[in-house]
Amino acid sequence: DISGIYIHKVQYPTRGKPRSQYDNSTTDGFLENQTERPYIIHKKLKYIWNFESENFELLQNWDERPYDEVLNAPTLTTDLIETRRNLYGINKIDVSLTPIMRLVLNGCLTPFHCFQVFSCVIWFCVEYEIYATCIAVFSVTSLIFQVYELRKNERALKKTVCISSKVTVCRRRDGEDDFMLVDSTELVPGDLIAIPSSGCLMQCDAVLLMGNCIVNESS
Structure with missing residues (x-):
């Protein structure tokens, strides 16, 4: 099933040695005579085109690399x-807010609210207007509070996750190692961070x- 797969191209510098994508050299599998590499994203996983094997291969996670290589x-x-x-993209988690109308529709389409709507229609038909009106008002109020809480939680999550700060890293500049301040969104796999x-x-x-x-994971 290839539905929903789109082919993109990633740009990168032309300097580097030809190598396999999975060896431990520092050119990340790029060929000297290529200036871009096709890739696809399927189920939130990135597959990079390997010019040597002529196949799309899953982009290797850095937690799978040997410790001595790191x-x-x-x-x-x-x-x-x-x-x-x-x-790998920028070091940022993009948390998007769900549109209000989608939250309302998702809430309305739950079995509970569908049953309430069906019950109100029946009660209105048999002239139980007061009881049906009370149930309708209760259901609408409950749905409003449900949407409010969902949006509140999404905003709190976005505020917690989507933050950045200055980080001291060691990078090679003009042939020498140098410590510099960069934004945390500019970090890439393999950066040396000074805590x-x-x-x-x-x-x-x-x-x-x-x-x-000492790591505090509670905050």
């Missing part, structure tokens, strides 16, 4: 940062390579 990984260059950002002694809010999953820290 530990010995070099600092990222500008080209490699651009490549991985095009591959300040005063603590910080982690904006991504990370592996502690040196030192120790």
Whole structure:
């Protein structure tokens, strides 16, 4: 079933060595004579075209890489940062708000409300107007509060998730490793993050390579 599959193209720098997508070099599987790579997204998973095998292959998650590969990984260059950002996207969770009308329709189409509507129609037909009106008012009020709570929870989730902050990372610039401040949305897989002694809010999953820290997962 290929319904809902769209083919896109990702741009990336042309410098790099030909290699397989899954080896441990630093060019992320890009070929020197290619400037773009087709990919498809199916069921929220990205499949990248591999020019060597001539197949779409699932983009490898970084938590599947060996620990020694992560530990010995070099600092990222500008080209490699651009490549991985095009591959994996920006470091941001986009939480969209459900339209009000969709929330109302979803609430109206529940079995409970459908039964209430059917019951009100029957009661109006047999001239139980007062009882039917009370049930209708109660159902509408309940639906309004339900939609309000759903929208309130969505806004709270969006406020909690869709945040960004400044992060200190070590990257290679002009041939030398340099610490710099970047926005958390600009982080890419493989970035070396310096955790300040005063603590910080982690904006991504990370592996502690040196030192120790205490993680508060309750906030």
